[in-house]
Every structure is written in C-alpha cells, then in structure tokens.
Amino acid sequence: MGERTSLAGLLLRALGRSRFARNERGATLVEFALLAVPFFALVGAILETAMVFLASEVLDAAVNDANRLILTGQAQSASFDFDDFRSAVCNHTFGLFNCDAIHIRVTPVTDFASASATPPVETDCTETCDWTEPQVFTPGQGSNIMLVQAYYKWPVILNFANFSLATLGDNTRLLAAVRVFRNEPFSG
Numbered sequence: 001m002g003e004r005t006s007l008a009g010l011l012l013r014a015l016g017r018s019r020f021a022r023n024e025r026g027a028t029l030v031e032f033a034l035l036a037v038p039f040f041a042l043v044g045a046i047l048e049t050a051m052v053f054l055a056s057e058v059l060d061a062a063v064n065d066a067n068r069l070i071l072t073g074q075a076q077s078a079s080f081d082f083d084d085f086r087s088a089v090c091n092h093t094f095g096l097f098n099c100d101a102i103h104i105r106v107t108p109v110t111d112f113a114s115a116s117a118t119p120p121v122e123t124d125c126t127e128t129c130d131w132t133e134p135q136v137f138t139p140g141q142g143s144n145i146m147l148v149q150a151y152y153k154w155p156v157i158l159n160f161a162n163f164s165l166a167t168l169g170d171n172t173r174l175l176a177a178v179r180v181f182r183n184e185p186f187s188g
Helices: 002-015 017-022 027-071 082-090
Strands: 103-109 145-155 172-182
Touching (some): 027 145
C-alpha cells in the first residue's frame, strides 16, 4: 500500500500536479472574475429600474402640481402660455429632465367619457421616434373638463440579452403623466 502511495506521489510530482493542486493563490481572483459580471449587471439593472420609476413619479408629481394652476384659474388669470406652463412643470422636476424635451398637451374635452390619452409618439419606430402630435396648451375656462398630458422619452442605458426597460426603438422609455379634471367654477 505504501508503494502505491509513493508511486502515485511520484507520478503526480512527475506531472507537476502536486504543487499546482495545493497552490490556491489567485482562486479569489478567479471566483471574482466569474461572479463580477452577473453581480454588476444585477446592480446596474436595479439602479436603472429605480431611476426609471423615480423619474416616472417625479414627472407625475410635477404635472399634478402644475395642474393646480389650471384647475384654480391661476394660469388663465395670469395669461399663461405654453412656455409658462412648461416652466411650471419643470419647476417641480428637480433638474431630472431636459425640460425642452417634455411633450405637453393641455386641451379641454366635452366630458369625462370622451377623455382619451394616446401617446403622441411613433411606437413602432426603429431608430428615431418622432412625436406624432403637436404640443398644445389650451387651459379652458371655469368648469371646463380638462385633459392634461405630459410625455418624456427617458434614455435607457442598459440592455442585457434583450432585457431592457426601453419601450421605444430609439432605446428610450416613454414616461407619461395624464390628468383629467374639472376646472373650478372661476370667472374670466
């Protein structure tokens, strides 16, 4: 039995495997290399998902706050135009958006049932997704039912094996904030 062990030991030494089998230097580096890509991909996906949801909530809250100006008649009495309303929305976005790229449509509708919000962008685009409807700002009068829509093409950075948060072909995600409300019965 001792001969076999020594024979196996001699054979392993002759092949140079005994020193290699016991040498564990670099094992941590190899393990890290194997796990680093999936780990950082997961962390990146979590961060990007969080940023998309944060941006969506910020846009929604900014539009909600700016709507108060139309709802109460402040925008109408101050003779707001499109740029004034865009500034009111942008004042609540904390610098998270390029304000010039927010697509805004403010229109009165006849009743709540006829309020229909459709994205004003080519959804089947491949490289450049252009807006299909013009921007409008018509704040209405007292007691009008209003439809306020704001859209933004949020750039998506990560794309792993066709897993991406992009909803448009130009690698952006369309964020939307839509409100339907009745103006207060103000005069003027």
